[in-house]
Amino acid sequence: MSDTSTFDAADAAHREIHVALGGSLTATDVGALIDRASKQVAECDAFAAEKAAAASDATLPTRDALVAKQEADALTFVALRLRNLMPTLDKRLAVERDGEEQRQRREQHGQAQQRVEEIAARVRKDYPKAVAAILDLVAEMGKANAIATDANRNLPRDVEHVPSVETMIGAEILSRLHLPALDGTIAHEMTGDANEAFRTELWNREQRKRGEEWSRLSPAASLRAVS
CATH class of the missing domain: 1.20.58 (Methane Monooxygenase Hydroxylase; Chain G, domain 1)
Structure with missing residues (x-):
């Protein structure tokens, strides 16, 4: 150039x-x-x-x-x-x-x-229904546990106690439970150790309940407990 x-x-x-x-x-x-x-x-x-x-x-x-x-x-x-x-x-x-x-x-x-507005609208619409469904399940669990308790007071021979709903499904559900945070990320996942501890706690709780029931049903046991 x-x-x-x-x-x-x-x-x-x-x-x-x-x-x-x-x-x-x-x-x-x-x-x-x-x-x-x-x-x-x-x-x-x-x-x-x-x-x-x-x-x-x-x-x-x-x-x-x-x-x-x-x-x-x-x-x-x-x-x-x-x-x-x-x-x-x-x-x-x-x-x-x-x-x-x-x-x-x-x-x-x-x-x-x-x-945010879309999800807020969805929560307003669906959340009350979801809570109602959960409360209904909790109520049904309570009824089922009460029925099991009554049955366990009059067990026939050679049968095990009827477990509570929590005992039957609790560990199974919580072993793969994911609790979402509000931002949609995974906030918690139960580990193997935590799941095992939960199972142990359920077992101990069930044994305590059985012991209390047998104490109420057995006069001899009650006398021994008093003495």
Whole structure:
């Protein structure tokens, strides 16, 4: 590229960048303008240095040296105009980046707000039903346990006690229980040791209940307990 075409390209870049700054731009657009300006400045500086060196050549005719100096000054001038746009371009880039970041944050905020509202509406609709179902199950468990207790007071020979509902299914359920936190992550998972401890506790609890029942049903046992 000659010094003349370099000057023309830099001058065109200056005009087009100046016009572009008056319109709508993205951060990518501004970054491209900065790259273009930087490239043109570098090329102008290189040719200006060559022309300045030629103008200082004592062997060069004065008229040719004057032309070289004028060309160097022209290249330096157009490069300076582009340099003067750089602070404006940098500020515009910061503004556009901030605007895009804020738009992304607003979009994220809007999506979060929408999701929360959707789930809140679902909770309002389904939660009371779920609680009612659980309470109904708890009530039925209590009834079943009461029936088992009555039956255990009058056990036929050669049969085991009727276990409580908790004893029958508690360990089975809790061995793979996952309790979700409100954010949807897994808040708790019963470990093998915890499950074994739970089974042991259920067994001990059942044995204590059996002992209490036999104490109530056996007068001899009651007398021994009193003595």
